[in-house]
Amino acid sequence: LITMHPQLEELIDVCLNHDISHIILAGGLPGAPAIKRAKDGGAKVVCFAPTLALAKRLTRQGADALVIEGAEAGGHIGPVATSILAQEILPHIEDVPVFIAGGIGRGDAVLAYLEMGASGCQLGTLFVCATESIAHENFKKAFIRASARDAVPSVQLDPQFPVIPVRALQNDATREFQQTQRGVIDAFDRGEVDQTEAQLKIENYWAGALRRAVVDGDVETGSLMAGQSVGMVKEEKPVAEIISGLIREAVDALTAREQASG
Ligand SMILES: Cc1cc2nc3c(=O)[nH]c(=O)nc-3n(C[C@H](O)[C@H](O)[C@H](O)COP(=O)(O)O)c2cc1C
Secondary structure (H helix, E strand, O other), X not given: OEOOOOOHHHHHXXXXXXXXXXXXXXXXXXXXXXHHHHHHOOOEEEEEOOOHHHHHHHHHOOOOEEEEEOOOOOEEOOOOOHHHHHHHHHHXXXXXXXXXXXXXXXXXXXXXXXXXXXXXXXXXXXXXXEOOOOOOHHHHHHHHHOOHHHEEEOOOOOOOOOOOOEEEEOOHHHHHHHHHHHHHXXXXXXXXXXXXXXXXXXXXXXXXXXHHHHOOOOOOOOOOEOOHHHHHOOOOXXXXXXXHHHHHHHHHHHHHHHHHOO
């Protein structure tokens, strides 16, 4: 569930009424009441932790597991790299499982995080082109063509008008977003719109944009959310093949190490 949704409590209740066993609270920091509501209803709660202090607070508030997602990930991101967050947080959280997300494209990378103490890894970008994924073929083609440097975060032009960064493939929409921000900020400076209205205009720019790209296949005006691991996505293939490839890479890394140590 998206934590900043205005009807979060009702959404939690919908999950509980359907006996959902695990609720993931993403897209912002959940308050203690949301965690309590989900847990009182019998669900396990998974939260995103952007810093060590917040990871500790979330576990005190009852989170049953944490996800650490670094800036390499596709979609909404924080400012800090996965490798840094993993080093800062993993050694200090022992009470609950911690999952690592962002920029993972190979099994040997999964293995490295498991060895650092992670309970698992969460991958998004690598599965976008799975045969089973309902993403439009234009969306999948854009992923297969792209390299790591094409997946860039959206840029905020003015600190008065905050933009939560989204990592996506560059297209007409990402370029136009700069101009839209510029136009709205100029209108605000001329006194034609107030701060709230200006902020809303900036936020509304991306409304429906992911759906436009993923479902309708509009890869020019839609949002092509993608992580930096997009360069490792080379073809469409079944989920089972993607997972067996990850396992093979992890096992190969272990075997090579055993051979090297005699
Ligand atoms: C196309 C796309 C859409 C995503 N949408 C959401 C979302 O709606 N909510 C969310 O919490 N995370 C979303 N994510 C992030 C994934 O859940 C996952 O944490 C992330 O993809 C992991 O990093 P990676 O992309 O480097 O593998 C999205 C990622 C992608 C690539």
